[in-house]
Amino acid sequence: MTAIDLNADLGEGFGRWHLTDDEQLLSVVTSANVACGFHAGDPATMRRVCDRAAERGVTIGAQVSYRDLAGFGRRAMDVPPAELTAEVAYQIGALEVFARAAGARVAYVKPHGALYNRAVHDEEQAAAVVEGVRLAGVTLPVLGLPGSRLLELAARAGLPTVTEAFADRAYTEQGTLVPRGQEGAVVTDPDAVVARSLDLARSGTVVTRSGVSIGMRARSLCLHGDTPGAVELARRVRRQLEESGVRVEAFV
Structure with missing residues (x-):
């Protein structure tokens, strides 16, 4: 039986501002990418999400970012490798x-x-991320895009690697994500998101923005929590996967 992990970005709030419905998404996903305070999140939020995830048996992952609260971690930044590692x-x-x-x-x-996205191609930044994981003192799996420099360097460093795909993001024919600033970068049709989830889980394929089907073998599927209707869509994706014979479980 095919197995796949469902992950979502959680804890993306700060103070009184809340973006993701953490409570509801934790009832659907099997892994939680918890914001660690650099693009979103604060100590109280991090603690709350960890408590809820542990109660529900959801695996906890650290979602690390550039230091960019104002830009939600989505702005290009040039950070010296040693600084990024730390x-x-x-x-x-x-x-x-x-x-x-x-x-x-x-x-x-x-x-x-x-x-x-930077760590997909940029060897220096990817290496800094890998060194940061090693500096943390543990051999943690690294979740990333298939074929990325990040996963290649993580494997070289002896870290476990886990491939990830996105059902609600458009892909190029090279297997990379279409930048968010470009038209059609985010797939908004719920039916299309569900269909793409099934294709990714069962056949390891995804249709690119240009209409070409490419291989995309992934052990984990990301469900974005910051889009309208995210919780219901996540529930629908999980239900359809399970009804089609896919086992939904964490990768660790």
Whole structure:
């Protein structure tokens, strides 16, 4: 039986501002990418999400980012490698405090936004992320795009790697994500998102923005929590996967 993990970006709030419906999404997903305070999130939010995730048996992951609260971590930034390494380790360590307090642990690392996309091609930035994971003192799996420099360098460093796909994002024929600033970068039709989820899980394929089907083998499927109707869409995706014979479970 085919198995796939469902992950979502959670804890994306700050103070009185809340973006994601963490409570409801934690009833659907199997892994939670928790914002660690650099693009979103604050200590109280991180603690709350870790507590709820642990209660529901959802795996906790550190979603590390450039230091960019104003831009939600989606703006291009040039951060010196040594500084980025320290910041990645800092974010993992901060989340680990709350995960352990909840009786769980940080089980993997996933970059967010601009850092995620930069680490697909930029060897220097990808290497800094990998070194940050190692500096945190644990051998954590790294979640990322198939074929990315990030996963290649993580594997070289002895870190487990996990491939990820996005049902609600458009792909290029090279297997990379269409930048959010371009038309059609986000797939908004719920039926299309569900159909793409099934294709990714069962056949390891996705249709690009140009209409070409390409291979996209992924162990985890990301469900974005910051889009309208995200919770109901996530429920529908999980239900359809399970009804089609796909086992939905965390990768760790």
